Amino acid sequence: MDLLEPTRDALYRLASLDPALWQIVAVSMRVSLIALALVTPLAVVTGFALAMYRFPGRRLLIVLLQSLLAFPTVVIGLLLYLLLSRRGPLGAWQLLFTQEAMIVGQVIIAFPIISAFTLAAVQAADPRLHETARLLGATELRAALSVLREVRFALIAAVTSGFGRVVSEVGCALMVGGNIAGLTRNIPTAIALETSKGAFTEGIALGIVLMVLALAVNVVLALTQGGGRGTPSIDAAWYRG
């Protein structure tokens, strides 16, 4: 099978601003960005609390969070499907096969990633920062914010990783979204469909968009980082990359 010809056709299709193709991209962006906007505050607060405060059951929660990182998205999709089905407990909401259902799924998928990254970042930060802030009379909230400010680049990396996971995720989106054209068909589910149809050109075109998106997000990330200073461990890792 020839790889070059479909790739060339794909680039042409993208350049000609094929509306059907770009609508799929728009669905992907809309769903994933809304999901991230919803989940980020919650996940950051969770990660921060797990890193900073000692309470019973904390270790258990951390282990749970870290195992959730490896939770298969199709299982999340299945559980959500059963909840949202017309025969399920939340069936009355009529959310199955809507963008809202996809957003809920992506929130669940992104949550452990962003909170685990936040947890790791806050734990790697210098503990004296929080202590000093408190000693200098800062409220707990102010002290927490100054710690988060200190690890902001790691937080951006956390959100980027969350974005990378949800925007490329196919299992859950397919199950609860249903891959309906123009409504819940996003880039990964469209690629799966086009490949099953043997329409490789469309698949490659969408694959290119997905890769360019990932690249763009990371370039923006690298730029915002500028001459900023994150925590030493994070910075070292950055510069190795």
Added chain:
Amino acid sequence: MRMIVSNASSAASAARGAVSGRGFTRVMGGMAVVLAFVASACFAQALKPGTERTATERTIRMATTTSTENSGLLGWLLPAFEQKYGYTVRVVSVGTGAALKIGANGDADLVLVHARAAEEQFVASGFGIDRRDVMFNDFVIVGPKTDPAGIRTAGSAAASLKSIVAMQQRFVSRGDDSGTHQMELALWRVAGGLSKWPGYLAAGRGMGEVLTMADELRGYTLTDRGTFSSMRSKLDLVVLVEGDRSLSNPYGIIAVNPVRHPHVNAQGARALMDWMTSPEGQRRIASFQIDGQSLFFPSATGPR
């Protein structure tokens, strides 16, 4: 891309702080054991093809539509053939469009599909040889019991589609180039063309998923009777339109052209086709029933 890798490594190094020193070593040790186990399993798997190569001629790869697999027909037919002739049949079930594509690429030895025009095109382009009729089943239009579009009394398949549009009801389309999708498009042409309305949902998925979706959304859809019967107990949908001549669905079986793809198992493909169209195979197709109802009707005219 490398940045993502470094993100992960920074997270890993930071996570190291989360678990205390000795605990971490223990966790890593445990992980290493698990990884070693998985790796050895993979390795053993990887060695297999070498021993299997001698058995290649005993393996037949068939690309077919989801309807034959989902309905359970192949599970009823193939073991009888495999037992008698000592072949192993590997089935890939996808939409008709994809099945033909797999055949055209030489990734299957034969195809069993239902889209007459596409099948003839497949043979005419030199991808397949020896096309034979095997059987037919029929399509039905299913929908909610309440039938809000009132298609029960519409008379014909085309008229019921028109009525669904007129009443602005939901219709879930396969939208995946499958034989069922092509049948749907043919019905729309009879109904005077498909002008999409908000209730027209192109799902781009298999028959089973589309039926579940129509059930969830209380919409209508076109389905082959086999898949619907096999799923009926899980659905609230009922058959509303059936028996229209335009809903008949003939299946053809085609061998992949060994001249174009010399590596295909032409002998195995031939054996399976001969058996499917033989009196024995045809009887077996006719005897396949779900809930006391036959789903596929033999139609082979070949060597009887």
